[in-house]
Amino acid sequence: VKAVRKKRPYHHGDLARALKDAALELVAEEGLDAFTLREAARRVGVHHAAAYRHYAKKDDLLAAVAEEGFVVLGDRVRAAAARHDDLMDAVRATAGAYVAFALGEPARFRVMLGPRLNRDGSRPTLEAAGQNAFKVLLDLVARADLDPPRERALSIWTMAHGFAELYLRERIRARRWTTSRPSSPPCLTE
Amino acid sequence: VKAVRKKRPYHHGDLARALKDAALELVAEEGLDAFTLREAARRVGVHHAAAYRHYAKKDDLLAAVAEEGFVVLGDRVRAAAARHDDLMDAVRATAGAYVAFALGEPARFRVMLGPRLNRDGSRPTLEAAGQNAFKVLLDLVARADLDPPRERALSIWTMAHGFAELYLRERIRARRWTTSRPSSPPCLTE
């Protein structure tokens, strides 16, 4: 072997990664407001100023978390769409994947769609990851260029997002999201 | 007259009210995160500790703003529903009023539906105002007890919320929300 790893090295192995994980943990445990650069650094075991070697601002760490989230969401949604030949089936499947992601990883979803990250044109990689995730939906919508299906596809996506938000905020007590009957409009069931 | 009003009295006229207005202003101008008890007090012209005579915590001020918002939303939504005899027309109208409120007063909407206010059973008056606003929708949904209309009503509400969120976060570029054609499912148009 080239070198022996020390027990607690002066240099953290992958501080950037560790900080992202700690941030997500904090959001999951105590909510977006509880996330603090200093607390994240504390959990990782480094001085809080060390974080600035990897993220220029607190929100840049949050943006990094969000970006990863959009990559994951994009993959899931793309996989869901790929399983269907029929256009509207694919739209419904992507909406289902969207909802499943939001309910399955609420902390990530809140960082991604929460209010902290203003979309001001800075953070181009975050923007790209977001666009990429939503592109699946938009491509499907674009393919449905006849008026009713296009509107319906957009509506389904909007509804999926609304359901995710309302459910996570406990404004709705529906337990199931289903868009399984092709002949009827998309619906929630309880 | 009983007494002469001083120019700048030691006691603020209605500090609770003024703080709510200042808070909403701050959120509108710089976003939820920019809102600060100290800054709100600064704008109103009092020592920051004075706020604690009216609100026990920072979030209680936010909760008061949200509560007012729910009262306004409840009124608008109720008025919209009252203008229609047909059940589904009424559902559509309430959804439209919901969207109009969110787009017309984004700051208020964000405080109301944002992440700061955890619904933990404290703040019963806020809870009541929220329930009251949503009750209009739920009553309409309850009246539509046959399966398809019930689901469709719930779906419309969910979609209205999703549209408001996506639009405010600039994730969607649709300019119009319409559910005007009774025969078709609720749809967005661009």
Added chain:
DNA sequence: ACCTGAACACCGTTCAAGT
């Protein structure tokens, strides 16, 4: 190159003291 110590301006919250 990567991390720490120390400092600055700011915040939420408290409490004794003023009017």
Added chain:
DNA sequence: ACCTGAACACCGTTCAAGT
């Protein structure tokens, strides 16, 4: 009753200094 002064613990951010 309502407000201020002063203080405490905390945070984001910076920067010179350590390894």
